Amino acid sequence: MIDTPRIRRTPPVMPRPERPTPSRLIDLAARIGGTCSSDAEVTGITVSSNDLAPGDVFVAIRGLNRHGAEFAETAAENGASAILTDAEGAEIARGSGLPTLVVDDPRGVLSDAAMAVYRTGPDDDIPLLLATTGTNGKTSVTHLLEGMLTQIGVVAGASTSAERVVAGERVVAGLTSPEPSELHALIARMREREVEAFAVEVSAQAVTRRRVEGVIWDVMGFTNLTHEHFDDYGDMETYYQAKAPLFRSDRSKRAVISLDSTPGERIAAEADIPVTTIATLGIATLDAYARADWKVEVTSEAQSGTGFRLTGPDGRVLSTTVPVIGAHMAANAGLGIVMMCEAGYDWDRIRAAL
Template sequence: MTSPLDRFRPTATRPRRVRDLALTFGLETAATGPDDVTVTSVVSDNRLTADGDLFVALAGSRAHGARFAADAVARGARAVLTDAEGARLLGDALAGVPVLVAPDPRAVLGAVAAWVYGSPAERLMTFGVTGTNGKTTTTYQIDHLLRALGWKGGLVGTVEMRSGDRVLASRLTTPEAADLQALLATMVEDEVRTLAMEVSSHALALHRVDGIEFGVVGFTNLSQDHLDFHGDLQAYFDTKALLFTPARARRGVVVVDDAWGERMADAARIPVATLRTRPARDGEADADWTVSDVVPHGTGSAFTLTHADGRTLRTSTSLPGGFNVANAALAAVMVLEGGAHLDDVREALDAAGGLSATVPGRMEVVGAGGGGDPRVVVDFAHNTDALELALDALRPTTAGRLVVVFGATGDRDAGKRPAMGAAAVSGADVVVVTDDDPHGEDPAAIRAEVLGGARAARDVAAAAGRSVEVLEVAPRAEAIRRAVLDAGPDDTVLVAGRGHETIQEVAGVDLELDDRVEARRALATRHERTTTA
């Protein structure tokens, strides 16, 4: 299990004088130290502090980081950056340690960290992907293609952080600014040349990607999610749109399959190429890139990318569903718009078997079916649109019943819970409502909200002559077990919502729970029963 204290750090950086830092960023000085104090790295978690750090004490939801500054100094921090409240809390506690003050330290942290580490992003070919669904898959496919082209790659996202062949599990979709800049500096030190990175709306709102100007950014889609943080869809969209500004990126690619994509293309303040992955409708403007001739094969699909100037690329993705065609197409177009030559991309993809990156917990086949077993698939689908798309992708290749096991997250956007229940009933034959990560909420109350939407949709379906079974089973491990054991040999069981995650938080307690492990355990139990029958 990855510790919350794990992170990448460069082994050597050029010392930066604290007084130069203050001058460069117009920072006030609350306390001064020797004139020659230097820092070589930046940290905002006192537990991660090492010798030579600048400790950035941020105001938190539970406590101010200044309360941990003394511990950071004891661990080796040479200077502190905080706000006026933090300086007041520190008082004279850190004698001889420079204390710098900014009105909003979080707003300057990215730029400060980039300055300390020597602007590492400028030495990388950078690709950033935002959107509600598909960020992880798209970044994996970008990284896969760049490596196929011969580049040594780095990756940052929900599942993992990777510098070349060194891998560290992720805690956040986009790391905090200090950790992110340290990671980029490590990549430069590791002679990594390219970066494929997920950019969450939280990262944009909380300044985590400040200090990076991406070469190419991409937009997948937008649907209801994270409204507990953003308030409404318009605010959510506006935050995503920050990535398509000159301060954040030089060029963009936008999927314009729906109105939100069209709006993003219009709102962008940088040059963008548009991508449409479905047939154009009356009144829609022509897209720069289009997807056509989609032919399902095996678990994935082959498709053709065509530019308005006539250039074409025939390739494939190994993942099922139209949404994964869109993710793969976006990845290819972003690399092409980043300057890769079409012939080189074609040759690389032909050699690599298409856009065939394996993405942990994204339509991951845990059991392929056959031999009396159902097919079992684990996916991260944790909102209404993603759940609908995952079920739609599995329906055409399911001869029997389509079973879905899912729940809703606690302390998050509660408005989507009934809608997720209704979406499950719309797409599946058997709906098993269980727990996701309850966090601080009552799990039974969360399930009740999901079940309300599911049962209402079930009644509507019954009136139309369609029968759907709706069950409530908790805890989650038991729900997965029952779904797999009760499934028929021609059925598909989709376990949705957590994907690659291995920790479930219940009432502040972290419990080990991996949907893939539980599904394999249930399949093993089926085999034991068959053998001993």
């Protein structure tokens, strides 16, 4: 007999829609290819027992040491409508009394299931999705994007390693890149709050751990690639290959790629989507700087911030200041501005605000 862990019931901590549209478990089974005979009504989905709300599908996945299905009885007590798990988990959860949707790979179908429950797939009515990846600068670019979008009058949202932001409402983050259940609940919440654009920090782990499968980003930004995270990926090539899928047409519509690090040139060359490049004088090689579509040049550095000039195609020039010291912050701000242009925001509107 399994000793079921008990947890203290706490209110949901992740942003989620306040007025969810109910779904039927049997319809979800048909969508993801699972086995289920129940017509139970579901309004949410989660992998965390600490973040389970009444009406949720509790997704029970085998971990390194335990199976999530060991928490099924607690999930039932907390109002779960059903459990999504594998055959092993279904057997463990039998005593919970919850309707069970059985699939071969719960982790593999989690993104599709979350999109179905929250209606946040590529063909649904969702905010503009602006993502940033790279070793350094992801959080800064995402934070700057949310601030600059707000500055030009756009209702914006953000997801960084530090926080989740929905139209000015801020919640402390858990994972750098949220699990699919959290990500799609967040998108659905943004739709309710009439968020127009959502800036997201996307790590290599989010790709290899399948947290962003099925999402098609409107603009994907790339900062740099340096010799870090080898504890996860072992070597530079493996790390590079973890990032590279984000620049393919089944993941993103277009990209803005910084040439400030050498891997940026390879990313730009191998991407099968429209690419715009940017480089920073003093960080990029002179050759990369000369070839970039957009150029960042630092014009002043003071305690109050870093002044820079952004020069682009067709004679476009913007001079502004980012309120943080350092050429790298000017590079991050420049990348964010070009991402806004690639997303379709008017250049004159951006220049007037910044």
